[in-house]
Amino acid sequence: MTPALLAIAALLAITLGYVATCAASPFGTCRTCRGMGHQIKQDRKGHLKRGKDCRRCKGHGKRIRIGRRLYNRATAVHRAGTR
Numbered sequence: 001m002t003p004a005l006l007a008i009a010a011l012l013a014i015t016l017g018y019v020a021t022c023a024a025s026p027f028g029t030c031r032t033c034r035g036m037g038h039q040i041k042q043d044r045k046g047h048l049k050r051g052k053d054c055r056r057c058k059g060h061g062k063r064i065r066i067g068r069r070l071y072n073r074a075t076a077v078h079r080a081g082t083r
Contacts, residue, residue, distance in 0.1 A: 022067035030057035037061040 001009075029035035037059040039051035053059035064072075 018067055022065050022071065026065055026068040027062040028065050030054055030061055030063045032056045033061060035061040 030037075033039060033054035033056070036054075037057065038053050041049055041051040043049055054061070057063050
């Protein structure tokens, strides 16, 4: 196989794997709070306590994947165009 054909095959495999991941599990853990839904803070004594809710995931700890967001947007555009 030529290197270009090998690179195309690798990119196709990665893309199909990500599509399968988005279809099977559309939500991933939030990268800001690492899936906890909030930040960990320390008080003045050094004890750990719960901080404010995460602004990115609104305290759920999950976020919608980029591929799933693109798929939802495409289906909404298609649905709006065919009505």
